[in-house]
Amino acid sequence: MPDQPKQVGSGRRLLGDFSPKLAELTDDVLFEDVWNRTELAARDRSLITVAALVAGGDADQLRFHLALAKNNGVTETELVEAMTHLAFYAGWPKAMTAIMVAKQVFSA
DSSP: OTTOOOOOOOHHHHHTTTOHHHHHIIIIIIIIIIITOTTSOHHHHHHHHHHHHHHHTOHHHHHHHHHHHHHTTOOHHHHHHHHHHHTTTTOHHHHHHHHHHHHHHHHO
């Protein structure tokens, strides 16, 4: 899938001095390799990742990935719609938490 933004991790910047191996795996394996594979567009990977984070109740990671999803071409409307849809599959409380996180991220 040409013309998609190269995905770059920030593991070393965020926690390289505290957890160098996790930072290395985040940057070199997760982002440099997995996120940049051509079999799925970055936009699709972002939607899948947001859905997984909503389903898992991972609000802290969701903040980063909502912003990344927007950078990868997913609109705020699409993200809110995905979270609304997930309320019925992942659970109402998780969707409500995700919507509150999205409201904060999108208004910043």
